Amino acid sequence: MPYHYEWPGVSMKGPWDLAPHTAAKHKIYGKYLDAWFPILIQRYGEVTYAEGFSGCGIYSHGEEGSPIIALSRLLRRRREFSQLQRARFLLVEKERHNAHLLAGELGKILNVGAPVFDFDDGVVEVRLRCGECQHELPKLLNESKVWGKPILAIFDTFGGGVPAQLLANIATNKSSEVIYTVLPQHFARFHSDHARGDAIFGDTAWRDVAQHEPYKKREHIAREFETTMRTAGFNHVLRFNLGTSRGDQLNLLYGTCSAKGVEKFKDALWNADPVQGAGFQDPRDPWQQMLPMHHEPDLAPLERLLHGLLLNSPNRSQTVEQLREFTKLHTIYKASHVTRCLTKLEKDKLIQTPTGALRLGTTTITARPPKPEQLSMLG
Numbered sequence: 034m035p036y037h038y039e040w041p042g043v044s045m046k047g048p049w050d051l052a053p054h055t056a057a058k059h060k061i062y063g064k065y066l067d068a069w070f071p072i073l074i075q076r077y078g079e080v081t082y083a084e085g086f087s088g089c090g091i092y093s094h095g096e097e098g099s100p101i102i103a104l105s106r107l108l109r110r111r112r113e114f115s116q117l118q119r120a121r122f123l124l125v126e127k128e129r130h131n132a133h134l135l136a137g138e139l140g141k142i143l144n145v146g147a148p149v150f151d152f153d154d155g156v157v158e159v160r161l162r163c164g165e166c167q168h169e170l171p172k173l174l175n176e177s178k179v180w181g182k183p184i185l186a187i188f189d190t191f192g193g194g195v196p197a198q199l200l201a202n203i204a205t206n207k208s209s210e211v212i213y214t215v216l217p218q219h220f221a222r223f224h225s226d227h228a229r230g231d232a233i234f235g236d237t238a239w240r241d242v243a244q245h246e247p248y249k250k251r252e253h254i255a256r257e258f259e260t261t262m263r264t265a266g267f268n269h270v271l272r273f274n275l276g277t278s279r280g281d282q283l284n285l286l287y288g289t290c291s292a293k294g295v296e297k298f299k300d301a302l303w304n305a306d307p308v309q310g311a312g313f314q315d316p317r318d319p320w321q322q323m324l325p326m327h328h329e330p331d332l333a334p335l336e337r338l339l340h341g342l343l344l345n346s347p348n349r350s351q352t353v354e355q356l357r358e359f360t361k362l363h364t365i366y367k368a369s370h371v372t373r374c375l376t377k378l379e380k381d382k383l384i385q386t387p388t389g390a391l392r393l394g395t396t397t398i399t400a401r402p403p404k405p406e407q408l409s410m411l412g
C-alpha cells in the first residue's frame with residue numbers, strides 16, 4: 034500500500050485539557066518505558082522511540098505529553114545505562130502550531146534554551162518533523178538508519194490510523210513493538226472512504242462494518258485493528274479499552290513478538306498509578322465491566338472468561354497451564370491471577386478438580402454446568 038495517500042486525520046490545535054483516559058494511557062506508557070529502556074539498552078545499546086502523532090508535549094495544566102514523558106524517562110536514568118550508545122527520538126506532528134509547542138518543551142527538557150527540532154549530543158538524538166505521520170515517519174526511520182535495531186513506535190491516532198505496511202515494517206524489524214490507540218467508532222461511522230480504510234487495515238474485510246447492526250460496528254472495527262496487527266507480523270497482540278466513567282473510550286493495542294514484552298506490558302498496566310475516573314476493560318468480558326486502575330485487580334471478568342472457556346472446551350476441561358497460557362496471551366490479566374480465580378470458582382462450585390492442586394500446571398480443571406441461579410454471575 035502506498036504511503037502517498039492523503040487522508041483527513043484528526044488535527045486540532047492544543048494544548049488540551051488532559052482527559053482521564055489520556056492520563057491513564059500516560060501512566061501506562063511511563064511504567065512500560067521504565068522497563069523497556071533498560072532491557073533493550075542492555076541488550077542492543079541502541080534504541081529508537083518513534084512517535085507519529087506527537088501532540089504538543091504539554092497539556093493545559095502543565096502535564097507532560099507522551100514524547101516528553103518518554104524523553105524524560107531516558108534522561109533521568111541516563112547515567113545508569115552504561116551500555117547506551119544511541120537513543121533516538123523520532124517525532125512527527127501534523128499541526129504546525131502543536132509541533133512548535135512540542136519543540137519548545139523539548140528545548141526545555143534538553144536544557145537548550147530554544148525550541149528543538151534537531152538535537153544530537155552524540156548519544157541522545159531528537160528529530161521532530163511537522164507533517165503527516167504516514168509520510169514523515171518512514172522518511173525519518175530511513176534517514177536515521179534505525180532498521181535492524183529495536184524500535185518502539187507509538188501511534189496515538191484518535192480517529193486516524195497508519196498504513197498497515199508501516200506496521201508490518203516495524204513488526205518484522207528486530208525486537209520492535211507498536212502501541213496503537215484508535216477510536217473504532219470513527220471507522221464505524223465513516224466507512225465510505227474505502228481507499229483510506231484499505232490502506233489502514235491492509236485488506237478489505239473491515240468494509241463488512243456496513244453490514245453490521247449499529248451496536249456491533251465498533252467491535253467489528255476494533256477486532257479488525259487487532260487482526261491487522263497480527264497480520265503485520267506481531268505474534269502477540271494485547272487489546273483493551275481505556276475508558277472513563279463518562280463513557281469515553283479509547284482502544285489500546287500493543288503488538289510485540291516478545292513474550293517478555295507482554296509480561297512487562299501487563300505489569301505496566303496493573304502497576305500504573307491509578308487515575309481518578311479512568312479504568313480499563315477487557316473487550317472479551319461478556320459483562321464489559323470497567324475496571325478501576327488498582328494494584329489489587331478485580332478478577333471477576335477473568336473468572337467469567339475462564340469458566341466460559343472451560344464450558345466450551347472438550348469435556349469442559351483444560352489444564353491449569355492451558356488456562357495460564359490463555360490468560361497470558363488472550364486477556365489483559367496476568368498468568369499469576371489464575372490461581373486466585375480458580376480458588377474462587379471452586380468455592381462457588383463452578384469447577385471441580387480431581388486433586389484440588391490448583392497451583393500445579395498439569396492439574397485438570399473441569400467446569401460444572403452452572404445452576405440456573407449462577408447464570409447471572411457469569412453474564
Ligand SMILES: C[S@@+](CC[C@H](N)C(=O)[O-])C[C@H]1O[C@@H](n2cnc3c(N)ncnc32)[C@H](O)[C@@H]1O
Pocket residue numbers: 041042043044045046047055085086087088089090097098099100125126127128131164165166167189190191193
Ligand atoms: C491526541 S494528540 C497526541 C497526543 C500525544 N501522543 C500525547 O499522548 O500526549 C493527536 C495529535 O496527532 C496530530 N495528528 C493528526 N493527524 C495526524 C497525522 N496524519 N500525522 C501526524 N500527526 C497527526 C494532531 O494534530 C494531534 O496533535
